[in-house]
Amino acid sequence: MLSLLDLLRRIDAGHISAQSALSHCLDLIEAREYAVRAFTHMDTHAAAAAQGPLRGIAIGVKDIIDVAGMPTGMGSPIYRDNVARADASITAMLRRAGGTPLAKTTTTAFAFLDPTETLNPHNPAHTPGGSSAGSAAAVGAGMLPLAIGTQTGGSVIRPASYCGAAAIKPSFRLLPTVGVKCYSWALDTLGLFAASVPDLAYALAALGERPDLRLPDDRAPDSAAGLRIGLLMQDFAGPPEDDSAAALDAAVKAIEADGAQVTPVSAPESLAAAYNVHGIIQDYESVRALAWEYDAHRDQLPPILGETLDAAQHVPAGAYDEARRTAHQARREAKSFMRGYDALLTFASPGSAPEGLASTGESRFNRLWTLMGVPAVNVPGFRNAAGLPVGVQIVTGFGRDDKALQVAACIENALQKRL
Numbered sequence: 066m067l068s069l070l071d072l073l074r075r076i077d078a079g080h081i082s083a084q085s086a087l088s089h090c091l092d093l094i095e096a097r098e099y100a101v102r103a104f105t106h107m108d109t110h111a112a113a114a115a116q117g118p119l120r121g122i123a124i125g126v127k128d129i130i131d132v133a134g135m136p137t138g139m140g141s142p143i144y145r146d147n148v149a150r151a152d153a154s155i156t157a158m159l160r161r162a163g164g165t166p167l168a169k170t171t172t173t174a175f176a177f178l179d180p181t182e183t184l185n186p187h188n189p190a191h192t193p194g195g196s197s198a199g200s201a202a203a204v205g206a207g208m209l210p211l212a213i214g215t216q217t218g219g220s221v222i223r224p225a226s227y228c229g230a231a232a233i234k235p236s237f238r239l240l241p242t243v244g245v246k247c248y249s250w251a252l253d254t255l256g257l258f259a260a261s262v263p264d265l266a267y268a269l270a271a272l273g274e275r276p277d278l279r280l281p282d283d284r285a286p287d288s289a290a291g292l293r294i295g296l297l298m299q300d301f302a303g304p305p306e307d308d309s310a311a312a313l314d315a316a317v318k319a320i321e322a323d324g325a326q327v328t329p330v331s332a333p334e335s336l337a338a339a340y341n342v343h344g345i346i347q348d349y350e351s352v353r354a355l356a357w358e359y360d361a362h363r364d365q366l367p368p369i370l371g372e373t374l375d376a377a378q379h380v381p382a383g384a385y386d387e388a389r390r391t392a393h394q395a396r397r398e399a400k401s402f403m404r405g406y407d408a409l410l411t412f413a414s415p416g417s418a419p420e421g422l423a424s425t426g427e428s429r430f431n432r433l434w435t436l437m438g439v440p441a442v443n444v445p446g447f448r449n450a451a452g453l454p455v456g457v458q459i460v461t462g463f464g465r466d467d468k469a470l471q472v473a474a475c476i477e478n479a480l481q482k483r484l
């Protein structure tokens with residue numbers, strides 16, 4: 066894959082210019098896009114900034130996020146020819162950091178579950194996942210060093226697991242969602258995809274204006290000694306498939322060999338209760354966030370989204386309010402539960418990428434952490450027997466994005482040494 070840190074080192078050393086770094090990405094896209102179909106729009110005349118921590122870095126932007134002058138298609142014919150007048154906040158922030166929004170990446174319709182045309186870069190017979198399909202696939206294919214996605218259920222971590230990209234769904238509202246099409250205002254969270262965890266940490270530090278998120282020397286710590294990791298099976302979310310079980314087992318063995326202490330843990334009942342109410346909150350809010358599209362263009366909504374919104378019309382306000390109380394209680398208990406560990410280690414997806422494009426997979430190992438608003442990181446590195454990537458997921462407490470990235474880097478490094 067294409068490391069943004071490597072590109073920046075080459076720019077700093079004068080081996081390449083910022084503009085040639087952009088051109089390099091356009092060449093890679095030219096060579097690989099036909100087999101992946103990750104993009105909806107490309108700015109082939111983009112000019113690189115000369116300054117800023119992301120100078121020369123081409124960035125893919127999920128097509129529910131506005132980039133001024135580019136179409137924001139939402140993955141729907143309803144928004145055909147809808148050209149954004151202004152940048153979303155995150156787009157303006159990436160430009161301030163010197164980054165270049167080079168392309169819009171495919172999204173499922175309104176970031177829900179109906180599949181896109183995008184193909185898994187490791188095997189075109191498999192889905193790349195969703196809803197941030199194009200962002201995960203573009204980074205996984207080595208066409209871009211950085212891409213932006215969103216997660217309401219599992220739309221950052223799951224496709225990253227399927228496409229072999231490092232990715233973070235940061236603490237809730239660490240990045241602003243102004244100018245991002247809303248599906249659920251209590252859940253929607255911006256996330257990032259990059260080639261490795263150090264790349265991811267560097268990018269989040271730059272976009273989040275939080276230098277402390279960068280890893281020391283932009284690399285994983287030399288040892289995992291002293292790390293206390295809680296191993297969580299998330300039994301309330303059902304069993305994993307063999308590939309995810311194998312990936313988690315490999316990660317545990319690798320990080321223990323590097324000195325970490327891994328302890329099996331069970332989540333408090335309140336977390337299982339919160340898991341069960343994620344859908345109520347998501348459904349109640351989506352009916353209102355997409356009220357115009359539903360009322361004025363129901364016939365143009367794709368099957369899964371249309372049927373979900375049909376059913377969601379009947380979620381009573383009282384059930385929504387009770388679900389929010391359940392989530393609030395779980396957040397309080399999650400804080401004390403996680404206090405005893407540097408991070409939780411769990412499944413990133415049910416298994417490797419499903420065959421075919423009919424499904425983008427399931428968010429069952431992701432949605433609780435989206436609702437809790439805590440950082441979640443996909444750690445790439447494991448491949449199944451057929452060569453398909455399967456990630457593992459690191460979760461930490463709210464506001465501990467730095468710790469999530471540090472532990473994830475340790476696991477990524479430990480896996481690289483042993484796989």
Ligand SMILES: NC(=O)CC(=O)O
Pocket residue numbers: 176177178195196215216217218219220221425427428
């Ligand atoms: N937007 C989402 O997170 C939905 C999904 O998990 O695919």
